[in-house]
Amino acid sequence: MPKTDIPGSDPQRWKALVFIALAQLMVVLDATIVNIALPTAQQDLGISDGNRQWVITAYALAFGGLLLFGGRISDLWGRKRTFIVGLAGFAAASALGGAANGEAMMLGARALQGVFGALLAPAALSLLAVMFTDAKERAKAFGIYGAIAGGGGAVGLILGGFLTEYLNWRWTFYVNIPFAIAAAVGAYLVIREPAGARNRASLDIPGVVLSTLGLVALVYGFTRAEHSGWSDGLTVGMFIASAVLLAAFVITEAKVKAPLLPLRVLTERNRAGVYLSLGLAVIGMFGLFLFLTFYLQIVKEYSPVATGFAFMPMIVGMIVGSTQIGTRLMTRVPPRMLMAPGFLVAALGMLMLTQLDINTSYAGLIMPAQLLLGLGMGTAFMPAMSLATHGVDPRDAGVASAMVNTSQQVGGAIGTALLNTIAASATTSYISSHTAGAADPKLLQLQGMVHGFSSAIWWAVGILVLSAGIAFSFITTGRPDMGASSKSSGDGDGAGTEGEVRVPVVLH
Template identity: 80%
Template sequence: MPEKPAIQADPGRWKALVFIALAQLMVVLDATIVNIALPWAQKDLGISDGNRQWVITAYALAFGGLLLFGGRIADLWGRKRTFITGLIGFAAASALGGAATGEAMMLGARALQGAFGALLAPAALSLLAVTFTDVKERAKAFGIYGAIAGGGGAVGLILGGFLTEYLNWRWTFFVNIPFAIVAAVGAYLVVREPEGGRNRSPLDIPGVILSTLGLVSLVYGFTRVESTSWSDPGVIGLFVASGVLLLAFVLTESRVKHPLLPLRVVADRNRGGVYLSLGLAVIAMFGLFLFLTYYLQVVKGFSPVKTGFAFLPMIVGMITGSTQIGARLMTRVPPRFLMAPGFLTAGVGMLLLTQLEIGTSYAGLILPAQLLLGLGMGTAFMPAMSLATLGVDPRDAGVASAMVNTSQQVGGAIGTALLNTIAASATAAYVADHVAGATTPAAQKLLQFQSMVEGYTTAIWWAVGILALSATIAFVFINTGKPGTGPVAGSGTGADAEDEVKVPVVAH
């Protein structure tokens, strides 16, 4: 496999990392920054309670449904061009959302944000994958990227709380504009894309239609569960439709000459293990963000800003785990010996949170639990992000990167719906068992808080089990050895992925 010395000699690649990471931070924090501002936006724009969820759902559907398409566009059109286009479009959609005068304008802006995010996110990760081809430099670059990808949601909660409380909910949209402009200008000036890495094959239109409709049905199905139930005919219909469409997509991809998603990308044992374990871990993480936010604001009475800052230990843990543990050990040990212990460490942190009570001390329980969660997730996310694009032909780097984002997006939708449903059921059961004893207003308020905490801790137990399963999958499925010291697979332009994946692997 020939090296690309011109790329590795390019001193601008570290500058490029700054702008790629900035764009990724913008996309990730946008998933949570709007949540805190939603009550104020709903009141100002006259959005009904029934349609309120669409401010979140419109973004999730467009983003999750179009990721594979966006990844392949990056491969076909060029990653740098797709990256910059995504940034400009995301900034324009954010400006539209911040200036929204009514419900339709807001929902349209959120859908556009999701669509341009689906262009931007896979292009960012694939640019990183083809820019950093030396194993040691790749470890450092993906350490930074992994910390941002893991901690961006918590950053969104802090920033959203600050902007909403001290400025206006509209600034949770407007804040994206400077992010996007700086990243776009920087990318235009310093990002260099390797020659010969573009996929010139025609676009697989049937694959685009089937994958988009299948993923939209799946994400919407889980989103709708929150406002209905698992037995709702509409929910069941969406899941059935999703299964049929995605099965048809797989059959189509196995037969067409130029597939949207070459099945070799996901059939590889190590990449498949990454997609599955990462998706499961995100289920647990998204559920935690939801429950801890409500617990701190409703039960503990924290303000939006204080709630945001309460997530700082998790961010510190993620940065430490990603850059100080994951990046330092990535070239020394096989990825599974970072990912599996990382998920288990996060599971221990989650286990601590099953002990939540109304009067639980933040410093005594919630802070150390968050540190463990962040440390574990940061350690696991970093090698996962790198391994997900390892050994992929550069012409497929965009769609392989899109699969990482897809697993996280679907995992987030499942986590929010599944764990929220479990918590609601446990809360209702607790109220039914104890309502007879709540005969005074004070007792009824206490029952309300106790039942909420009971629901949260029950769901968190499930999250512990999910993280344990994620660790098991990472350990069993991911069997590649520690990386070598030369260029990683995928730095060339012509070999098949199956051949390339053998280059950096040392048997153990």
């Protein structure tokens, strides 16, 4: 078949990828950029220590709770329209946050950022899923997307450090505005969403309510456990409520005519393996971001800018792993042969970080550990992103994409709470057992902190190894069929039926 007959042959798609990637970078870096600015913003706005966490939590709850709804809206409205609305809303919410004159205005802005981020993120990924159907081109597109999805958080640390140190914290919000405007204008001009990819079925209101409340309760439960403990009454109540609500959601989805999340999206073995392994891997990644940031700033006394740049090796590794290793091998080997080894290489990098002490050399241990982490995660994320939408009817691409974001968001909440709790417990135990013979209390505090970090990182190593095992055992699809993409792309339904060898390659 001539190349011009392949839906993926429109060069406008590659221009569209630039703006989709720009929007994804904005959403991902926003998750970490505000963390750097939080101490000065708290002081300027008079936010109490007890409410400080809500600057982070308000965003996490809105974003995590509404992702499935946002994915379904993109299927219903069309991905391009949802994408542009999400960008416009995110820019407006960022302007509100930058102009905040008090606690209420700041928390409201963060919640709104989460709401529009939940529209934007699934729309961006599902646009790639329905626009890039040729296997080789899909590999390149998702390689770029995977590098941004994996490394954007570290970029946020660098940018946040610069803006906070040389301008002020308000610019960590204002910086989103030019990103959003450029991406929205570009998307309006160049994105051409394929016809027939929308799902005009009526909206599943009970599913929206149950999934949103269930996910909010789950994310809040883990967030609260971090500072109030796992046995706290409200924490336990949130977990119970989440289990009940999500169980009711699954029962509802099995019965309604037009479900918010068709269960076929979850029950396909390969996608289930992606969602589970990716969510677990993100838990492990938070071991790096959370503890290494504290280690560099408190123990090594790095400035915010220096701390951000200290994460550069991981960003480089992510880019190389995703755009070079993953992209070049994805059309040659089955996805699990990239994902499982990728997670194991990342686990090796994490294993090196268990050797941290107060005198650890950055060049001798931290830098090579980050390179391994970046290479492994970049190599694994790239085929995972593709596989998450593998074989999905184009009309379900939005909710399938939302499930990837949801698994990452929940994984991040679990990682922060679980690993922080483990670290705090290990630190307390270390200090109490070494207090008697300590000559320098401050040194003992630092030693206890580093001991806590390394103890928690051991758990992150185990979680990454588990991710590799799940990827290897659950994901059974073969390498993409290079000749089938053009054939498949001509079908009205898009990707075939469950159980077929389908092509719009995998790649989430």
